[in-house]
Every structure is written in structure tokens, then in C-alpha cells.
Amino acid sequence: MQITKAACIGGGVIGAGWVARLVLNGIDVALYDPDPQASRKVDEVLAGARRAYLQMVPSGLPKEGRVTYVSTVAEAVGDADFIQESVPERLDLKHKVLAEIDAHARPDALIGSSTSGIKPTEMASALQHPERLVVAHPFNPVYLLPLVEIVGGEKTAPEFIDKAKAVYASIGMKPVVIRKEIEAFVGDRLLEAIWRESLWLIKDGITTVEELDDIIRYSFGLRWAQMGLFQTYRIAGGEAGMRHFMEQFGPCLSWPWTKLTDVPEFNDELVDLIAGQSDEQSGHYTIRELEKIRDDNLVAIMGTLAQQNEGQGWGAGALQKDYVARLKAAGEAQG
CATH class of the missing domain: 1.10.1040.10 (N-(1-d-carboxylethyl)-l-norvaline Dehydrogenase; domain 2)
Known part of the structure; x- marks a missing residue:
């Protein structure tokens, strides 16, 4: 499954890695992060990722996607096919950000959370459309290490699990679906x-x-x-x-x-x-x-x-x- 427009919420170490992987696969990314240094940090990570990819893919990369820095979550997710949330590991913050994403994203847009330990069911309680939320837990550096753990919650729809597998595989990753929802996954x-x-x-x-x-x-x-x-x-x-x-x-x-x-x-x-x-x-x-x-x-x-x-x-x-x-x-x- 190909995606053309993605949104990343959070541009820290993991969020910046997602931006790099997406952009270097030719996907436009709208990024929201309130850190005033976000653009510098993400640009530095992207430069390092670009250098690594040029070694890894000697046949040439696709035309890079564009990174657009936006000032609100709503502006980032409004027309995105796929949204990756990578805010800090606090359930109250996850609830606040995911509820805002859910309110402004298209109903068919996949939402992946980069959490390294919080159950998706706990996060999904803040959503009106919990069926499209999955945990998509990567490993650092996200742009090089291919594994992503996919975890569905009690209300995650099977079709969104399948969609997640296809989306992450399309950007060179190895999605592994975790069979039972547990803290910290595998x-x-x-x-x-x-x-x-x-x-x-x-x-x-x-x-x-x-x-x-x-x-x-x-x-x-x-x-x-x-x-x-x-x-x-x-x-x-x-x-x-x-x-x-x-x-x-x-x-x-x-x-x-x-x-x-x-x-x-x-x-x-x-x-x-x-x-x-x-x-x-x-x-x-x-x-x-x-x-x-x-x-x-x-x-x-x-x-x-x-x-x-x-x-x-x-x-x-x-x-x-x-x-x-x-x-x-x-x-x-x-x-």
C-alpha cells in the first residue's frame, strides 16, 4: 500500500527518525512539534539518514518528500493518509494529543503510536474512532532498523492491522504483529x-x-x-x-x-x-x-x-x- 501524505506528531529522536524514513521514501510529511529547535534537530537527523541511505541504496533514492513544519496538530493531520504520533511516554499527554489527532484526521487515516510500552487500549480510550489506532513501536534509528511491532487494542479493527502491515512494509520495514496486548510488547x-x-x-x-x-x-x-x-x-x-x-x-x-x-x-x-x-x-x-x-x-x-x-x-x-x-x-x- 502506498501513502502519499503523512503527518508526524513529535520530532524527537524517534519522531525525527520517522520523518527521515518517510521523506527518503518519497513521502511528503507535515510535522508538528512545539519545540522551537525542532526544525534544526530534525534537519540534522535527516542529513544523517540521507547519508546512510546513499550508501545503502546505490541505485538511487526516489525523489525526496517534503517536510512542512506546521503550527498545530490539526494542520498536520487534516489531509494525511497516515499519522505517526511520537510524543513522550506519558498517558495523559498521549490522551490529549491522540484525541486532537482523532478529531481532525480523516476517518480512514491510520494512526500509529510510537509508544514503547503503553497498551493501545489505554490510549484509545480518548478516541472517538479507536478502531484505527495501533501501536507501531520502532527501534532506533528508525530510518535504518526495519522492525516495527504492531499491536492492536481491544477496539482496533482487523482491517487497520492489515493496513498498518502494508503501510510499514511499503517503506522498507518488517512489521511483526504482537498476538496479545501486553505492556512493553516483546x-x-x-x-x-x-x-x-x-x-x-x-x-x-x-x-x-x-x-x-x-x-x-x-x-x-x-x-x-x-x-x-x-x-x-x-x-x-x-x-x-x-x-x-x-x-x-x-x-x-x-x-x-x-x-x-x-x-x-x-x-x-x-x-x-x-x-x-x-x-x-x-x-x-x-x-x-x-x-x-x-x-x-x-x-x-x-x-x-x-x-x-x-x-x-x-x-x-x-x-x-x-x-x-x-x-x-x-x-x-x-x-
């Missing part, structure tokens, strides 16, 4: 488990921020990047596969290795410890420099995966290969 629940255990390991002086990052990025992070968790563990089971792996390592679940049911006290001391070590690790880079390094690495990993499996691509690389081919075909058809 991706963030997994990240939360790793985050909690990481805080304990730092707090207890077992490792540092930099050492922990190295443990992830030089080992299982590389495996996860192309096979995920279960396919990786299936291989670890050898010729007997997943059943053997489960039988061999299942008993470890009863061993007291982790502290996932316990949380370290979140106090100034812990914040200072983590922030100080992070400054030592990365303080010599600006955020824009780190974004550039991150984007180059992601483009390279996905580019390599696109050449695997006898040229058919693998995982995110296969998705990228198909996306680039579609952009190339669309450009040839237009030219």
Missing part, C-alpha cells in the same frame, strides 16, 4: 531483562560499561544480528537440534545465575557510576559522530547479509535487498 521486554542484569553487573563492580558492551558486540550480538535467539540455539544443539539444546541447557534455568527478579536501587550513586563510565567510554565523540559510526556499521552489516545465502540475502539483508530492488524498479518506471 522487544522492550527482552531489552529490559538484559538492562536489569547489566545494571547489577556494573553496580557490583564485576565489569564496566565498556567491557559489558564489548562482551555483547564481540559475541552473541553478532549471532543475534543475523539469526536471532532460537535459530542460534538450534545450531548449538548440534545434529540433534533444539530438543537436544533444551535438554542440555534447560536445567540451568533453576540455577541462581541472574538477578532478574530483583532490581538494584535506582539512586544517584548508580546513575553517577553508569554515566561516568559511559563518559569515559564515549565522551570523546559527539552524539552526531556516534550516530554516523552507528549508521555506517548498520549499513555494512545489512549490506553483507544482503549478499549471503547464494545471493538471495539473509535476515535483515534479504529485506534490504528486496527494498533496494523495489526502489530501483520504481525509479526506472518513473524515469
Whole structure:
């Protein structure tokens, strides 16, 4: 499904990423954000995204969409086919903004919320047309990482779930519909488990921020990047596969290795410890420099995966290969 006009409400880190992905796919975007610095911040993110896409899509990008900065929510959403809300994670603010979107958007317009943990049913209570609201939870950077978790609420209509899948797939994403409505969905629940255990390991002086990052990025992070968790563990089971792996390592679940049911006290001391070590690790880079390094690495990993499996691509690389081919075909058809 192709969309021609989109609206983005909120231009922070996630909102700006949505603007970049949409604009670089040739879609005009009306953006509302009350931050007086919004245009500067979004333009900087867009510049970084444009640079990354030129590496990722050597065959050429479609003609860029336009970004129009508007002064009201109503002006942004009035004629939009698709609306992406990315305001801060406060239910009262979500209610206020979503109700305003709902009041001024076309009845057939899809509304996606970038929330990372609030249930869609809780947000939809403020809407007159709750059937067209879905959670569309992306991962940063939105313009490069393809996954988007689609979550419907109690009143979300099945046709809008289908519409969401088609819309996000049309801009090069991998939509995964979460089967049951739960807080934090799936991706963030997994990240939360790793985050909690990481805080304990730092707090207890077992490792540092930099050492922990190295443990992830030089080992299982590389495996996860192309096979995920279960396919990786299936291989670890050898010729007997997943059943053997489960039988061999299942008993470890009863061993007291982790502290996932316990949380370290979140106090100034812990914040200072983590922030100080992070400054030592990365303080010599600006955020824009780190974004550039991150984007180059992601483009390279996905580019390599696109050449695997006898040229058919693998995982995110296969998705990228198909996306680039579609952009190339669309450009040839237009030219």
C-alpha cells in the first residue's frame, strides 16, 4: 500500500527518525512539534539518514518528500493518509494529543503510536474512532532498523492491522504483529531483562560499561544480528537440534545465575557510576559522530547479509535487498 501524505506528531529522536524514513521514501510529511529547535534537530537527523541511505541504496533514492513544519496538530493531520504520533511516554499527554489527532484526521487515516510500552487500549480510550489506532513501536534509528511491532487494542479493527502491515512494509520495514496486548510488547521486554542484569553487573563492580558492551558486540550480538535467539540455539544443539539444546541447557534455568527478579536501587550513586563510565567510554565523540559510526556499521552489516545465502540475502539483508530492488524498479518506471 502506498501513502502519499503523512503527518508526524513529535520530532524527537524517534519522531525525527520517522520523518527521515518517510521523506527518503518519497513521502511528503507535515510535522508538528512545539519545540522551537525542532526544525534544526530534525534537519540534522535527516542529513544523517540521507547519508546512510546513499550508501545503502546505490541505485538511487526516489525523489525526496517534503517536510512542512506546521503550527498545530490539526494542520498536520487534516489531509494525511497516515499519522505517526511520537510524543513522550506519558498517558495523559498521549490522551490529549491522540484525541486532537482523532478529531481532525480523516476517518480512514491510520494512526500509529510510537509508544514503547503503553497498551493501545489505554490510549484509545480518548478516541472517538479507536478502531484505527495501533501501536507501531520502532527501534532506533528508525530510518535504518526495519522492525516495527504492531499491536492492536481491544477496539482496533482487523482491517487497520492489515493496513498498518502494508503501510510499514511499503517503506522498507518488517512489521511483526504482537498476538496479545501486553505492556512493553516483546522487544522492550527482552531489552529490559538484559538492562536489569547489566545494571547489577556494573553496580557490583564485576565489569564496566565498556567491557559489558564489548562482551555483547564481540559475541552473541553478532549471532543475534543475523539469526536471532532460537535459530542460534538450534545450531548449538548440534545434529540433534533444539530438543537436544533444551535438554542440555534447560536445567540451568533453576540455577541462581541472574538477578532478574530483583532490581538494584535506582539512586544517584548508580546513575553517577553508569554515566561516568559511559563518559569515559564515549565522551570523546559527539552524539552526531556516534550516530554516523552507528549508521555506517548498520549499513555494512545489512549490506553483507544482503549478499549471503547464494545471493538471495539473509535476515535483515534479504529485506534490504528486496527494498533496494523495489526502489530501483520504481525509479526506472518513473524515469
